Amino acid sequence: MNQTTSNPKTTLTPAAFHILLVLADGENHGYAIMREVAEHTQGKMRLGPGSLYGTIKRMLADGWIEESDERPDPQLDDERRRYYRLTGVGMKLVQAEAKRLEQLVKVARGKRLLPNSGSVR
Secondary structure, three states, rough: HHHHHHHHHHHHHHHHHHHHHHHHOOOOOHHHHHHHHHHOOOOOOOOOOOHHHHHHHHHHOOOOOOEEOOOOHHHHHOOOOOOOEEHHHHHHHHHHHHHHHHHHHHHHHOOOOOOOOOOOO
């Protein structure tokens, strides 16, 4: 077991965090993950195939995600697609990172760098 796998206090790379966020909704394939990350970030983060699949490869090796054996209806899907889902470790990591980022946002609000949660800019 990799040190990162056993330590839920690990700070994730932005790419890994965004991929885990997408997979928190359920399993998905690579191209859909790329599209959803771009959508969540209003196009500010675009994962290319090399970055996406390199990150997925590391996350598979670390046990954060796993490849799914379940497939949608073959007539509605490309058989070459690989689907991924979070493991228990991956869920703990994405939750810990979200809490860490939430705390940073609270600090930024306290320093008046961001508006309070009730106000909209």
